Amino acid sequence: MRPDMDQPPESTPAVRVLVVDDQRLIRDGIASLLSIRPGITVVGTAPDGRDAVAKTLELGPDVVLMDVRMPVMDGVEAVAVLRERAPECRVVMLTTFDDEEYVVQALRAGAHGYLLKDLPAEDLAHAVRLAHAGVTQLDSSVARRLTDSLPPTGTVAGPAAGSVPVQAPAVALSPREIDILRLLAHGHTNREIAARLYLSEGTVKNHVSRILQRLALRDRTQAALRARDLGLL
Numbered sequence: 001m002r003p004d005m006d007q008p009p010e011s012t013p014a015v016r017v018l019v020v021d022d023q024r025l026i027r028d029g030i031a032s033l034l035s036i037r038p039g040i041t042v043v044g045t046a047p048d049g050r051d052a053v054a055k056t057l058e059l060g061p062d063v064v065l066m067d068v069r070m071p072v073m074d075g076v077e078a079v080a081v082l083r084e085r086a087p088e089c090r091v092v093m094l095t096t097f098d099d100e101e102y103v104v105q106a107l108r109a110g111a112h113g114y115l116l117k118d119l120p121a122e123d124l125a126h127a128v129r130l131a132h133a134g135v136t137q138l139d140s141s142v143a144r145r146l147t148d149s150l151p152p153t154g155t156v157a158g159p160a161a162g163s164v165p166v167q168a169p170a171v172a173l174s175p176r177e178i179d180i181l182r183l184l185a186h187g188h189t190n191r192e193i194a195a196r197l198y199l200s201e202g203t204v205k206n207h208v209s210r211i212l213q214r215l216a217l218r219d220r221t222q223a224a225l226r227a228r229d230l231g232l233l
Contacts (some may be wrong), residue, residue: 003019014041015132018061020052020078021045021094025100026117030065030094030124037125049078053133063131065124066111068095076105083110090131096125098142107225113137113187130189137187142143149203173211178209178232185227 017034019042021027031042043059043223046052048075049066056064064082068075079091092113093106103114112131116139121129127137174198175179183193190208209219217223 002084012039014039015128016041016043016059016061017128018043018052018055018059018064019045020047020049020070021067022047022062022073033121034125034128037121042171049075049081051076052084053081056089058083060086060124061089063128064089064091065094065128066091068093068097068106072097076102076109079106079109090134091133092137098139099110103142104225104228110221112219113219114142115139116141120140133182134220135187135189136184136224138185138224141162153220173214177211177214180204181211181223181227181230183231184208184211185224187224187233 007201011179017040019031019034020026021030024047027045027047031045034040035042043061046055048070052064052066052168053073055061059131066078073081075093075095076081079093082089082091090112091110092115093102093111094115094117096117098116106114112134113136115127115137116123119139172233179197183196188196190204191200193199194204196206199207208223211217212219212223215226217221217226
C-alpha cells in the first residue's frame, strides 16, 4: 500500500479518467475497478481511438488509459491526435502487447507511459495518479525489452561503475545528470531518484529541469526516449 498516493487528501480533486479498450468486458472491468478507488472518477469509456478523441474533447478527462490495437483508429494514432487537440490530457497506454515497436511508437506519439494489463488494480490506480502528476511510467518488463534490444555504442564515464555502454549526448551532461536521466527513463519519481542517489528531492527536481533544458526536451516522456536513444536504459 502506498498511503501517500492511494489515500489522497479529501480536499484534492479527483483524477478524471477515460478508459479506452475495444473489448467491452475489459474496459468495463477496468472502469469498475478504478471507480471504487479513492480520488479517482471514471468519466467514461470508449471502444476505439476515434471515440476516445471525441469523448476526451467532450468530457475533459485528466488521464486516458488507452489500448494499443483497436479498430477504426488505433491507440498510437489517437495519442498523436490528442497530443495536438488536448495537450493537457495525460495518455497512458494500457495493453497486453509489450512489443518494442509499439512502445517506441506510442511514446514518440506523446504517451505518458506504457503499462501492461496484468498489473494489480491498486498499482493501476497508483499509476493513474502518477500520470496525472506528470510522471512517465514504463512497465518493468517493457523497460527490460527495450534494454535488451539496444545495441552497444560508445561510452560515457559513470561516477561509480567506471564506464557504461552509452552513446554520448550531443550536449554534455554531468555524470550525476546521466544517472538521473537513466533513473527518470525507468519511470522513477523525483522522490525515488532522490532516495536512490542520496539527494534532496529539490536537488533532483533542479537536475531534471536542467537536463530537459540542455537536451531541448519538452517533458519526461521525451527524456525517456532520449535516454533510450543514448543507450542509458
